[in-house]
Amino acid sequence: MSVMGEDALVPRARSRLPVMCAAGLGFLTLAVAWLLDSDKFSERAGIIAFGLMLERFIYCICLLAEELLFHSRQRYHGRMSEIFRACFRGSGILGMCAIFLMLMLGGVSFSVEQWSHFNLMCAGYMLLNSLGVLGPAPVEISEICEAKKMNVAHGLAWSFYIGYLKFLLPALEVNVREYSRRERLSSPRLHILLPLNARVPSKPGEEDTNVVFHENLPDLKLDRAGVRKRSYTNSVYKITHNNETFSCILEYATPLLTLYQMSQESSAGFGERERKQQVLLFYRTLSQILDNSLECRNRYRLILLNDEHTGDPHYLSRELFQNLKQQDGEIFMDPTNEVHPVPEEGPVGNCNGALRATFHEEPMSDEPTLMFSRPQSLRSEPVETTDYFNPSSAMKQN
Known part of the structure; x- marks a missing residue:
C-alpha cells in the first residue's frame, strides 16, 4: 500500500532519444532520396531546405509584429536587439542566407513554378500552424518546461x-x-x-x-x-x-x-x-x-x-x-554519539557485533613535544652483516 519501488514511480528526466531517432531517420531518408535521383539530389535538397527555413522566417515575422506593437516597452524596455533575439534564431537566418547564396553561386535559377511551390509551402505552414496542427506535442511542452525549470x-x-x-x-x-x-x-x-x-x-x-x-x-x-x-x-x-x-x-x-x-x-x-x-x-x-x-x-x-x-x-x-x-542498517553521523577510531593492529575482539581492540591505548598528549635524533655523518662506513663473519679470522688474515 505504501510506495516502496520509488524508482518505478518517480519519472526520470527525458533523454535525447527522440532527437537521435529523428536524426537517424533523416539521414536514412536522405540516402534513399540520393539513390532514387542522384543527379539532381543536391539541387533539390538545397531548394527544399531553403523553403523550410523561409516558412519559419515568415512565421517569426508574425511573432515580431506582436512583440513590437504590444510588448516592446513592458517586456523589452524598447530594446530592438532583445526583441529580435526573442523572435528569431540567428542560426536559422544565417543558414537560410547561406543556402540561398550556395544555390545562386551554383547556377540554380528559381523558376516561376518553384516560387509558386514556395508560396504554397509557406501558406500551408502558416495555416496549419495557426490551427495548432504543427504546434508542439504535450510531451515536447513538458520536456521544455522540465529542461528550463519552468514547472x-x-x-x-x-x-x-x-x-x-x-x-x-x-x-x-x-x-x-x-x-x-x-x-x-x-x-x-x-x-x-x-x-x-x-x-x-x-x-x-x-x-x-x-x-x-x-x-x-x-x-x-x-x-x-x-x-x-x-x-x-x-x-x-x-x-x-x-x-x-x-x-x-x-x-x-x-x-x-x-x-x-x-x-x-x-x-x-x-x-x-x-x-x-x-x-x-x-x-x-x-x-x-x-x-x-x-x-x-x-x-x-x-x-x-x-x-x-x-x-x-x-x-x-x-x-x-x-x-x-x-x-x-545505514551508516550516518549521529550527533548524539561520539565516534572512536578503531586501532589497526593488535588483538581484536568482537563485542556486540562490533570489532573492538582488546589492548589499552595510551592517550595522546595535547602538549607539543620536540623529538631529536643523534647527529650522523652523511658518509657512513660499510658494516659487515653476514652471519658467518668472524672477527678473529679477519684479524689473522690481516
Whole structure:
C-alpha cells in the first residue's frame, strides 16, 4: 500500500532519444532520396531546405509584429536587439542566407513554378500552424518546461529548500543533541512526508491513530524577511507498530498544500492528473537539490506515500516503521554519539557485533613535544652483516 519501488514511480528526466531517432531517420531518408535521383539530389535538397527555413522566417515575422506593437516597452524596455533575439534564431537566418547564396553561386535559377511551390509551402505552414496542427506535442511542452525549470513543482521545491530546509536542517542538529540528553530519538533526521494526492492533514493522527504527537523541540528563531525572531517549530511523534514504539521528528511537506489548493481552483487549470505529476516532479527535484546540498546531507528523510491506502488505517505508521528500520542498517553521523577510531593492529575482539581492540591505548598528549635524533655523518662506513663473519679470522688474515 505504501510506495516502496520509488524508482518505478518517480519519472526520470527525458533523454535525447527522440532527437537521435529523428536524426537517424533523416539521414536514412536522405540516402534513399540520393539513390532514387542522384543527379539532381543536391539541387533539390538545397531548394527544399531553403523553403523550410523561409516558412519559419515568415512565421517569426508574425511573432515580431506582436512583440513590437504590444510588448516592446513592458517586456523589452524598447530594446530592438532583445526583441529580435526573442523572435528569431540567428542560426536559422544565417543558414537560410547561406543556402540561398550556395544555390545562386551554383547556377540554380528559381523558376516561376518553384516560387509558386514556395508560396504554397509557406501558406500551408502558416495555416496549419495557426490551427495548432504543427504546434508542439504535450510531451515536447513538458520536456521544455522540465529542461528550463519552468514547472510549478520546480519553483515550490526551490522555495522549500531556500526558505526553510537550508537553514533549518543544520540548526536542527543542535536541538536534537539537546533533546537526546533527556530522551533518545529513534532517528535524528527530519522525516518529510510527501503524499501523492497532495492532501496534507493538519495532524498526522488524523491519518493514523498510531502516530501520536509527543512534544515540540526548542524553537528556532531567526530574523527573516523583515520579521524579527521568526519562530520555526518541529514536532516529535511517537509511532507504534507491532507493539513497538519509536520516536522521530515528523512533518508534511507544506508546499504540497499549494498544489492541492491549486487543483481545487478552476482558474488555475490544474487537474488531478497534473497535480500528481507535479507532486512526483516536486519529489524528484527536491531530492536532487538536497543530495547536492552539503548543509542538509544525512539530516533528512523524504518519504513518498501512496494515495491508494483505503482500507488500511495504519498505513502511515507501517511506512514510518519500515523507514526507521531501514535507517538502523545505514551508516550516518549521529550527533548524539561520539565516534572512536578503531586501532589497526593488535588483538581484536568482537563485542556486540562490533570489532573492538582488546589492548589499552595510551592517550595522546595535547602538549607539543620536540623529538631529536643523534647527529650522523652523511658518509657512513660499510658494516659487515653476514652471519658467518668472524672477527678473529679477519684479524689473522690481516
